[in-house]
Amino acid sequence: MSGTENQMTGAEIVLQALRDNGVEHIFGYPGGAVLPIYDEIHQQEDIQHILVRHEQGAGHMAEGYARSTGKVGVMLVTSGPGATNAVTPLQDALMDSIPLVCISGQVPTSLIGSDAFQECDTIGITRPCTKHNWLVRDVNDLARIIHEAFRIAQSGRPGPVVVDIPKDVQFATGTYTPPSAVPAQTSYQPKTQGDLKKIEEAVELMKTARRPIIYSGGGVVNSGPQASHLLRELVELTDFPITSTLMGLGAYPASGKNWLGMLGMHGTYEANMAMHDCDVMVCIGARFDDRITGRLNAFSPNSKKIHIDIDPSSINKNVRVDVPILGDVGSVLEDMVRLWRAAKKADDKTRLADWWEGIVKWRARNSLAYAANDDVIMPQYAIQRLYELSKGRDTYITTEVGQHQMWAAQFFGFEQPNRWMTSGGLGTMGYGFPAAIGVQVAHPDALVVDIAGDASIQMCIQEMSCAVQYGLPVKIFILNNQYMGMVRQWQQLLHGNRLSHSYTEAMPDFVKLAEAYGGVGIRCDKPGELDAAIRQMIDTPAPVIFDCRVANLANCFPMIPSGKAHNEMLLPDEATDEAVANAIDAKGRQLV
Amino acid sequence: MSAHLQPTGSAYFIAKETEVAETHTLSVLVDNEPGVLARVIGLFSGRGYNIESLTVSETEHEAHLSRITIVTRGTPHVLDQIKNQLERLVPVHRVVDLTVRAGTLGHDRPVERELALVKVHGSGDHRVEALRLADAFRASVIDANIDHFVFEITGKPSKIEQFIAIMKPLGLIEVCRTGIAAMNRGPQGM
Numbered sequence: 071m072s073g074t075e076n077q078m079t080g081a082e083i084v085l086q087a088l089r090d091n092g093v094e095h096i097f098g099y100p101g102g103a104v105l106p107i108y109d110e111i112h113q114q115e116d117i118q119h120i121l122v123r124h125e126q127g128a129g130h131m132a133e134g135y136a137r138s139t140g141k142v143g144v145m146l147v148t149s150g151p152g153a154t155n156a157v158t159p160l161q162d163a164l165m166d167s168i169p170l171v172c173i174s175g176q177v178p179t180s181l182i183g184s185d186a187f188q189e190c191d192t193i194g195i196t197r198p199c200t201k202h203n204w205l206v207r208d209v210n211d212l213a214r215i216i217h218e219a220f221r222i223a224q225s226g227r228p229g230p231v232v233v234d235i236p237k238d239v240q241f242a243t244g245t246y247t248p249p250s251a252v253p254a255q256t257s258y259q260p261k262t263q264g265d266l267k268k269i270e271e272a273v274e275l276m277k278t279a280r281r282p283i284i285y286s287g288g289g290v291v292n293s294g295p296q297a298s299h300l301l302r303e304l305v306e307l308t309d310f311p312i313t314s315t316l317m318g319l320g321a322y323p324a325s326g327k328n329w330l331g332m333l334g335m336h337g338t339y340e341a342n343m344a345m346h347d348c349d350v351m352v353c354i355g356a357r358f359d360d361r362i363t364g365r366l367n368a369f370s371p372n373s374k375k376i377h378i379d380i381d382p383s384s385i386n387k388n389v390r391v392d393v394p395i396l397g398d399v400g401s402v403l404e405d406m407v408r409l410w411r412a413a414k415k416a417d418d419k420t421r422l423a424d425w426w427e428g429i430v431k432w433r434a435r436n437s438l439a440y441a442a443n444d445d446v447i448m449p450q451y452a453i454q455r456l457y458e459l460s461k462g463r464d465t466y467i468t469t470e471v472g473q474h475q476m477w478a479a480q481f482f483g484f485e486q487p488n489r490w491m492t493s494g495g496l497g498t499m500g501y502g503f504p505a506a507i508g509v510q511v512a513h514p515d516a517l518v519v520d521i522a523g524d525a526s527i528q529m530c531i532q533e534m535s536c537a538v539q540y541g542l543p544v545k546i547f548i549l550n551n552q553y554m555g556m557v558r559q560w561q562q563l564l565h566g567n568r569l570s571h572s573y574t575e576a577m578p579d580f581v582k583l584a585e586a587y588g589g590v591g592i593r594c595d596k597p598g599e600l601d602a603a604i605r606q607m608i609d610t611p612a613p614v615i616f617d618c619r620v621a622n623l624a625n626c627f628p629m630i631p632s633g634k635a636h637n638e639m640l641l642p643d644e645a646t647d648e649a650v651a652n653a654i655d656a657k658g659r660q661l662v
Numbered sequence: 663m664s665a666h667l668q669p670t671g672s673a674y675f676i677a678k679e680t681e682v683a684e685t686h687t688l689s690v691l692v693d694n695e696p697g698v699l700a701r702v703i704g705l706f707s708g709r710g711y712n713i714e715s716l717t718v719s720e721t722e723h724e725a726h727l728s729r730i731t732i733v734t735r736g737t738p739h740v741l742d743q744i745k746n747q748l749e750r751l752v753p754v755h756r757v758v759d760l761t762v763r764a765g766t767l768g769h770d771r772p773v774e775r776e777l778a779l780v781k782v783h784g785s786g787d788h789r790v791e792a793l794r795l796a797d798a799f800r801a802s803v804i805d806a807n808i809d810h811f812v813f814e815i816t817g818k819p820s821k822i823e824q825f826i827a828i829m830k831p832l833g834l835i836e837v838c839r840t841g842i843a844a845m846n847r848g849p850q851g852m
Contacts, residue, residue: 197701198708202752205696222752257693257755360674383746386739632674 076247080209080240081106084173087216089116090249093144095135095511096120097128101148102188103175106240120511120540123532125152127504129159130530133168134505137491138466139512140294142169142224149175150188153234154195158498161199163230165495166317167292169223170230171216172196178238179207192234201229206236209244217249226260227381228292260380264397264405272352272376272393273409279350281425282310285333285362288317288494289355289379289399291487297400298487301354302326303407309422311429313341315356316479317494324483330429331438334362335630336476339437339639340429342628345370346636347428353377355399358388359495368635378402437628437641438480447597449474449549449620453481453521456547459604464516466509468492470502470526473555473626478521500529503546507533510542517545517608524550525574527615534587537613545607546615551622552577559625562650584615595619625650681737685714686761687772687844688745689852693753694720694728701751702730711736711744715776715819717841727755731844758852760844767848774844778822779804780813783833792832799825810835 078086084107088096097120100108111119122128125147132143143163147156153174163170177186193205202222204215212235219231276282284305290297298321305312305328312322313333322329331338333345342364345351351373356362358377363369369389377384377391378399385394395402440450453474467482468491469475475492484490491509493501506520520527527548537544557572581591590610594603594617607614627642640649692698699718706713715733720726734744741759748757760772780801784792785808792811796803801815815825819842826837845852 193697194700197697198704255693255752258752381750383743383750385746387743387746 076245077243078246079106079110079243080206080212080235081110083209083212083244083246084216084235084240085110085114085117086246087213087249088144091217091220092141093117096144096146097122097131097135097508098146099123099125099128099148099152101150101152101175103149103177103237104146104152104173104240105175106237107146107173107175107235119146120507121536122504123535124530125155126158126500127507127530127533127536129156129170129172130162130498130501130504131508131511131533132170132172133159133163133166133501134468134491134508135512136163136168136170136508137291137505138488138509140488141512142171142220143508145170145172147172147174148188149177149192150190152188153190153192153232156232157195157199158496159501160196160230160232162493162496162498162501164199164201166493167228167288168230169228171219171223172200172230172232173216174232174234175240176205176234176236179236180238182236192232196232199230200232201227203232203234205234206239209239209242212239212244213247214252217247217252218255220249221254222258226258227289227384261396262380262398262401264378264395264402266405268393268395269402269405270409272395273406273413275350275374275376275393276308276310276352276410277413279310279348280421281344281347281349282308282352282422283330283344283348283350284308284310284312284352284354285314285345285356286312286318286321286354287315287356290318290321291355293355293399295487297321297355297398297403300400300403300407304403304410307407307410310352311344311426313337313345315359315362315494316492318356319479319490320484320487323485325485330433332479334359335364336480336626336628337630338480339435339628339641340432342630342636342639343432344429348373351375353379353391354403355379357381357384360388363389364630365633365635370636435641437639439642440624440627443621444597446621447595447600447618449477449551449624450481451597452547452549452600452618452620453477455600456519456521456604457482459601460517460519460608463608464513465489466491466506466513466516466518468502468505468509468518468520470520470522470529471497471499472523472526472557473551473559473624474521474523474526474549476556476626477549482521499523499526503527503530503544504533506544506546507537507542510537510544511540514542518543519545519547522546522548523555524548524552524577524580525554528578531583534584534589534613534615538588542613543611544613545610546613547607548580548615548617549620550577550580550617551620551624553622555624556626562625563631580615580617584613587613589613589615591615591617593617593619679737681739683735683737684741684761685733685735686741686759687774687842688732688734688748689756689758689760689844690730690732690748691755691757691852692728692730692751693755694726695753698728698753699730701753702732702748705747705751706732706734706744709743709747711740715841717843731842733842756852758846760846760852763846767846769847772844772846774818774842775816776819776822776840776842777814777816778826778837778839780815780826780829780837781835782811782813782829783809783835784811785809785833788832792829795825795828795832801825
């Protein structure tokens with residue numbers, strides 16, 4: 071690879087490498103150490119740059135973009151504070167397995183280590199919050215490293231990567247290597263094909279199960295649309311009930327007849343009871359997170375567990391499994407469906423009849439019930455109305471973190487994968503709004519709603535300016551209860567109802583705030599006016615902040631209090647003030 | 663999991679560990695590139711694993727491969743996690759738990775050797791005694807004048823421990839140890 075036609079400056083190489091990796095949009099913020107790259111961006115039209123207002127916003131936008139398209143999200147930041155501001159979205163993407171390439175500028179090679187202006191050890195700081203990272207010291211390595219970065223970000227268990235490029239390397243001239251000329255690193259060869267013997271073993275277990283359950287997760291969504299398709303086929307063939315983690319919502323449709331709703335700390339009664347009582351659990355692309363398992367030694371005590379995961383370190387990490395299957399969910403499900411079809415099925419329907427009968431009884435417990443109110447908007451009701459009124463539209467939902475996030479997961483029905491963007495692992499307040507902007511960039515004609523809380527939204531509210539600049543008609547639907555609701559709920563449970571700093575005494579006027587940014591503000595505090603207001607929001611072709619004033623003290627149920635098992639849930643009708651205060655005994659409280 | 667769990671009244675479930683910790687020796691083959699050791703060490707500190715000994719050097723110059731030998735202590739479950747987490751690092755080619763491998767090969771443990779330099783203040787009776795003991799331990803003198811020795815000793819860590827302990831009353835000044843180099847017995851590589 072030599073000759074003058076492949077000679078470029080480092081900055082040109084960056085743009086060419088992005089183009090060759092299929093990038094159409096990047097989210098970024100300029101600064102001294104990335105000016106050569108910004109100069110190149112200015113002189114081309116293939117890649118659109120979205121100017122954010124804070125580098126954290128760039129990261130979450132890239133995450134929303136990636137999660138809603140299945141493509142790699144790309145962010146561009148300068149050295150020092152640009153890179154440190156990127157740390158939160160990088161860790162967020164690491165925990166939720168989102169493919170992200172972050173290109174950061176660095177001070178010139180000769181100044182590295184001299185405490186230069188806007189210098190930080192980006193590689194050192196981002197090493198634990200990325201899948202891999204590189205400092206590019208030679209312009210001739212730049213193209214190869216960017217191609218490797220894209221490969222690593224999106225293959226195996228996806229995740230974020232950082233390519234740190236000193237300013238002198240951006241100016242220097244070197245050889246461009248196209249992606250096809252870069253061999254894959256021998257040390258990184260993720261295994262996608264599952265071991266057929268293990269899959270056979272799993273199918274054998276599933277065939278004889280009397281109380282089976284499928285527990286699916288974000289891995290199904292990450293594996294691509296084909297995996298969701300196969301999951302639906304497997305449920306159809308087996309007639310197993312299915313539940314999902316927060317990250318996996320939409321892989322199986324909420325309207326499907328085998329759907330139990332989400333499981334875990336704020337999951338449905340039927341999903342958690344079925345997990346507790348099952349005899350065979352098929353975990354597909356989920357990782358037995360602590361929000362899912364509850365008390366580990368009481369987690370599904372009598373089941374044989376099958377675990378499909380592409381990451382060997384996820385297997386047997388929190389929960390010991392009986393049949394581990396290492397591989398890509400899509401590939402393993404394909405084998406599993408084929409083997410199930412080939413196997414002779416005997417008395418399937420009657421085998422599961424008792425199990426389904428029990429599930430119907432649990433469902434009848436109606437664990438998501440809440441007391442309706444004609445005077446104040448109940449937060450659950452607001453989500454239900456938003457769901458009903460957005461039906462039939464091309465809708466994408468993002469959330470911030472807290473009670474509103476759980477209500478959205480409980481009450482908004484997702485029919486398709488990639489329609490639900492939320493910060494699950496890291497729990498990043500401030501994620502939802504920029505993520506929604508990223509989604510809207512990828513899907514300009516879709517209805518994109520960030521279901522937010524009044525506290526979370528203020529963490530990245532500055533991106534209103536970005537949404538207005540690019541004419542992105544993102545909707546922010548704030549369930550405004552003046553509290554950090556989830557913090558308050560825990561204070562009620564654990565800290566004697568002493569609400570330390572979880573009440574926001576000075577709240578901005580969200581309507582005026584929207585208008586100040588050049589968007590549209592809507593306020594609603596009466597249940598009777600909610601539908602009309604939501605319709606107005608949906609029909610507004612501009613960024614909207616919807617200040618939905620909801621019942622201030624509503625709490626999120628059902629709930630598995632900490633230290634309890636799946637079958638010891640606190641249900642909404644039992645959640646009196648006294649029950650909440652006593653849900654965790656005094657001995658437990660002392661151990662905090 | 664055999665861990666016994668208690669309600670903690672916090673947002674987390676904290677397990678009391680009931681498994682017994684074991685000491686294992688791991689061999690890790692990595693690309694010798696900048697920052698690779700920091701990745702390995704960062705993984706250990708970030709996830710709360712122990713490092714009792716660490717040795718690293720490039721072993722295949724053409725392929726730029728380094729071999730890291732880590733002695734670590736943890737429950738079988740944690741040791742399994744350490745191996746899986748190490749394998750997840752991009753520049754890591756292979757991870758072998760030499761202790762487990764030794765077991766499957768029918769050996770007690772892998773071959774483990776360490777080198778130490780031991781400086782001893784030696785005069786009078788102590789001088790003779792130190793020399794005599796060094797000879798018994800097959801330690802060689804690599805530097806000396808009339809009131810000190812520097813011994814070089816190679817062997818199992820236990821032998822080195824013992825030698826140092828014996829030298830202490832004879833006027834031990836300082837010790838430098840390389841950490842453990844290890845491999846399995848038998849004709850196969852890692």
